[in-house]
Amino acid sequence: MTILETQRTVLRQATHQDAPFIMELVNGPGWLRFIGDRNIHDLDAARAYIDARMISSYAQHGFGQSIVWEKETNRPIGLIGFIKRDTLDAPDIGYAMREGEQGKGYAFEVCDGLLQHGWTQLGFDKLYGYCLPENVASTNLLKKLGLTYLRDQDLHQSGEMCSLYVMHRP
Numbered sequence: 001m002t003i004l005e006t007q008r009t010v011l012r013q014a015t016h017q018d019a020p021f022i023m024e025l026v027n028g029p030g031w032l033r034f035i036g037d038r039n040i041h042d043l044d045a046a047r048a049y050i051d052a053r054m055i056s057s058y059a060q061h062g063f064g065q066s067i068v069w070e071k072e073t074n075r076p077i078g079l080i081g082f083i084k085r086d087t088l089d090a091p092d093i094g095y096a097m098r099e100g101e102q103g104k105g106y107a108f109e110v111c112d113g114l115l116q117h118g119w120t121q122l123g124f125d126k127l128y129g130y131c132l133p134e135n136v137a138s139t140n141l142l143k144k145l146g147l148t149y150l151r152d153q154d155l156h157q158s159g160e161m162c163s164l165y166v167m168h169r170p
Helices: 016-026 029-034 043-061 106-120 136-145
Strands: 002-005 009-013 065-070 075-083 092-097 126-131 148-153 162-168
Touching (some): 009 075, 009 106, 016 075, 043 065, 043 075, 065 106, 075 106, 092 106, 092 136, 106 136
Parallel strands (some): 092 126
Antiparallel strands (some): 002 009, 009 065, 075 092, 126 162, 148 162
16 A cells, blocks of 8 residues: 655555565664664564564554655665654654665655655654664754754663654644
């Protein structure tokens, strides 16, 4: 199911056919450094991740992480979506792009469209974004999208502090 379409991309719900891409993405150096090892090293684990993290979120909340599909090359290039966490009172926007697609404006293009979707279609009043303080690219993206720094917080109750950003409905 298509969530939204931008000039260069289509954002759609994940399916089991996305398992090879998910396995590649979550084992990339940027994901491992800034998000962490999800222990996904085969297609069965990737399909289980899709079920547990994406499909279940669509069913429970009506939103979740989605596959960014590049129109020109007809291939997946990223994972972007809303995530509802127990530690936050509103969803947060999360994103990860394939290493070779970073710095090309795709994450901003899709996140900007998704924020509008969150306000108008999903009825959000507030959204969060967060990243590790040393993740300069993500910090810059959150600011460019219009989110403002709120505080440092241990969002995963793991001892690791993240920079938390917030945005209210325009």
